[in-house]
Amino acid sequence: MTTNSSDRAPFPGTHRSTSATIRPSILWYLAAVVGERGVDLGPALTSAGLDQAVLESPELRVSYRQGCTVIERALELTADPRLGLAVGAVQTLTAWGPLGFALLASDTLRDAVELGIRYQNLAGAMLVFSMRDDEGPRPGFELRVDMPDPEVDPAVGVFLIDEALSSTVALIRLGVGDSFAPRLAEFTYPRPADTAAHTEWYRCPLRFGTDANRLLVPPEWARTPMPQRDPRTLASIIGMIDEAFSPRREQQDLLEVLEVSVTRSLPTVPSLADQAQRHSTSERTLRRRIAECGTTYEAIVDGVRREQVEQLLRRTPLTLREVARRVGFADERALRRAVQRWHGVGPTELRRMLGERAEAAPA
Structure with a gap:
């Protein structure tokens, strides 16, 4: 039996803001899966401000919100509640670039998983992964995934959970062999009417409506040597990853700091000049740094306002005039x-939709 991981901190470095950007690999796999079913995801990508070039570029990033918007539309078009499971099952380590080869070169499966968690932001994960030892005389480990946004649309949440856990199993099988199976798989969402696809994929006992989303990996698998382990290659690749990851981490930190600053200042929106002064830099330099993150200050402000509006419409009975005032809009129009x-x-219809989603969310 595992310990209750809800009161333990996740693996270091796993915090993620919903304003952070991710590699679009999950959307690439999503487009491929629904495309095989005759569904064109192009219009959904366009409406989210994306296109095929973004999905195929190893350098470009998409926002968490853009990802959720595209996923929500894909679920509507396919009407498949198990779409996340299908998308996760087809993923490969090569899509992770150098990090994928680093995992293959790791010493044991546990080492590979720990490395993947350490650099999860480079892999394009939309949930937050962490791992802990499983209690017992011969401990394996518990791999857990958490939502950075607990109020995400329930259907999108199920997709993200299924995609995260099924892709983890797929990648482990690619690394150590197709016979891998976890000891237990747990999901926070309610038991689906049909669990045949989950049973076939995970090949282990399943539990739904639990306190966390997790896979329990048996000790014999945790200690399994990676067939292609190579310490010299691993060290070389990690050096390359660290050199590339440091600027990306700094960019994520900048986005989060600016987002928090705008949120705390509402209804007044700080100007870019004000933000530059707070960062002891010039307005021109700060604008350039934000552009290097793949966004603009105006887009950051817009994202903060959107999140605040959604929360106020969902959680409060405030009038539209008061909502507009609180987020810094000139008027209700x-x-x-x-x-x-x-x-x-419109905002009235959105309030109704958000209320329905809240009622449909698992308790």
């Missing part, structure tokens, strides 16, 4: 225009 641009509906 400006709020209506913004909500229409974000969601394609």
Whole structure:
């Protein structure tokens, strides 16, 4: 039996803001899977401000919100509640670039998983992975995934959980052999009406409606040597990854700091000049640094306002005029225009939709 991991901190370095950017590999696999079913995801990508070039570029990034928007549309188009399981099952280590080869060169399966968690932001993960020892005289380990945004659309949440855990199993099997199976797989969402696909994929007992999403890896698998382990190659690749990862980590930190600053300042929105002064730099330099993150200050402000509007409409009975005031819009008309641009509906309709989603969410 595992210890209760809800009161333990995740593996160091696993925090993620929903404003952070990710590699678009998950959307590439999603487009490929639904494309094989005759579904064109192109319009959904376009409406989210993306295109095929973004998905295929190893350098470009997409936002967490863009990813969720595309996934939500894919679920609507396919009407497949097990789409996340299908997307996770087809993934390969080569899509991770140098990190994939580093995992293959690791000493044991446990070492490979720990390395993957350490550099999960480079892999394009949309959930937060962590691992802990499984209690017992011969401990294996517990691999856990958590939502960075607990109020994500319930259907999208199920997709993300299924994609994260099924892709983990797929990648482990590619590394140590197809006979791998966890000791137990647990999911926070309610038991689906049909669990045949989950049973066939995981090949282990399943539990639904649990306190965390996790896989329990038996000790015999945790200690399994990676067939292609190579300490010299591993050291070389890690050096390359660290050199590339440091700037990316700094960029994520900058985005999070700016997002928090804007959130705390509402209804007043700090100017870019104000932000530059707080960072002891010039406005021109700060704008350049934000551009290197693949975004703009205006987009950061827009994202903060969108999140705040959604929370106020979902959680409070405030009038639209008061919502507009709290997020710094000039008037109710400006709020209506913004909500229409974000969601394609007005704020009253959005409030209704958010209420329905909250009622449908698992307790």
